[in-house]
Amino acid sequence: MRVLVTGASGFTAHYLLKLLAADCRLELHLADCASGAPGKIMSCDLTQKGEVEELIKGIRPERIYHLAGSFTNNYDIDYPANVLSTKNILDSLLKLALPSRVLLIGSSAEYGLVNAGDNPVNEDQPLRPCRIHGLTKVYQTQLMRFYCKVYGMDLVMARPFNLSGEGKRISKLMFIGKVHEQIEKIKNGEISKVIVGNVESKRDYIDVKQAVKFYQKIMEHGIAGEVYNVGSGRSIRMRDLLNLLLKEAGLDMKVVEEKVLPVADQTDVSEIYADLRKINGL
């Protein structure tokens, strides 16, 4: 079976590819926008319709794990990366009349403002994003539903909560990545403090190795048009997570400097964790 993985040089793909490579029935094709990506990863700017069409035409994938995307919270970056890239893939499949199954990656940021009592949040929770990244992922969800309904496409969506894993692999835009970067700098004597913002919020962290197993499960068994939470089903206070990360590095909270933002960030969600009944029922 011909499988295309986009965002193939990214954090998540690193783990997904290990999983997929174990299945010798799969013929893996990898694409990423990063030019000079390692190995046999093809370079493709997924925001460019023509490039995507060429890619899809060349591979004729039967399955697509569309991991590529961005979370910069800059609309001019996240809209093309998260919405247009998806639209280009779906339009190419339509044009070429390929009945591929596509796994799209949403985000728990789509839920946005959840009240404490809404936890664990299930997939029917209203989507009230409060970050640009989450807003563009909501667009992507709407786009998926549209293409399923109108064109009968075979699309499924994972809605991952926060991913954890090796610090050095995680993007520096994420909390773990930011902390890891500063810990490394402390070890190298470049800085003496780990500076963080609010660490009182509680978030659902799932190990990326478990997350990609869920992605595979959704690809294999998910119902077309449906969204599935991917999380651990429990929350951890960011402060406790920070403590764990420091401990692993042989440091403690003494190196931490908490910076309270000048204006209270009213859009910060105090606690969110996933209801996993839907994915566990697959």
Place this chain on the structure above:
Amino acid sequence: MRVLVTGASGFTAHYLLKLLAADCRLELHLADCASGAPGKIMSCDLTQKGEVEELIKGIRPERIYHLAGSFTNNYDIDYPANVLSTKNILDSLLKLALPSRVLLIGSSAEYGLVNAGDNPVNEDQPLRPCRIHGLTKVYQTQLMRFYCKVYGMDLVMARPFNLSGEGKRISKLMFIGKVHEQIEKIKNGEISKVIVGNVESKRDYIDVKQAVKFYQKIMEHGIAGEVYNVGSGRSIRMRDLLNLLLKEAGLDMKVVEEKVLPVADQTDVSEIYADLRKINGL
């Protein structure tokens, strides 16, 4: 009070401006993307951030009726016209720190697939658009909610059902406009038949003169972040509407040729009409 109206040379604006002009406290500023628009209508391509900023900076409007938009069902046209134009206006207001109240125009097409039992549809009905135009209007709704929540902006939204009014003013992309155009051609001896598709669906038609009164009401009394249906609260079968239009022109159903689409259009909604309790409660 300085009021900006976008889409000022369009069908709806023709009627809204009559209403607003009667209020001498208002200082009206008009903008449209159409170059060479009549009267004192400024030309502004609302999809261009820079042009929008200049426009907003020049007027410093206290109220904006954002009527501009498109319904071509071509994503590459409707996305910039319906989503980016709105984003450019909101970003300009943020940048200039103007606390303007903005009325945005959604669409009943956002509801998309409603079941017969869902009628009359209220504003909390799930949004399941089945046309590109409706999809982009859903994006716009998400964008509005985001800007209200995150930036505390003063935005309200009308969700109009089908507008009726003088045939010659209505866009030829709309059913009434299409029928009117063909009636005119019959009168001129250019064609002998009015060709229509499925006319069995039932739709909520509201006279544009009443619709703009609702728009004004939402602008005056609507709650920030809220969406209000604008409709008649009842449905009319398209066949009966067609009959009425023909009658007005001194013709009858004998001139009509119904073309059944080769593939059943499964995304066509058989009946939809508005629940008006929310707007009537304002």
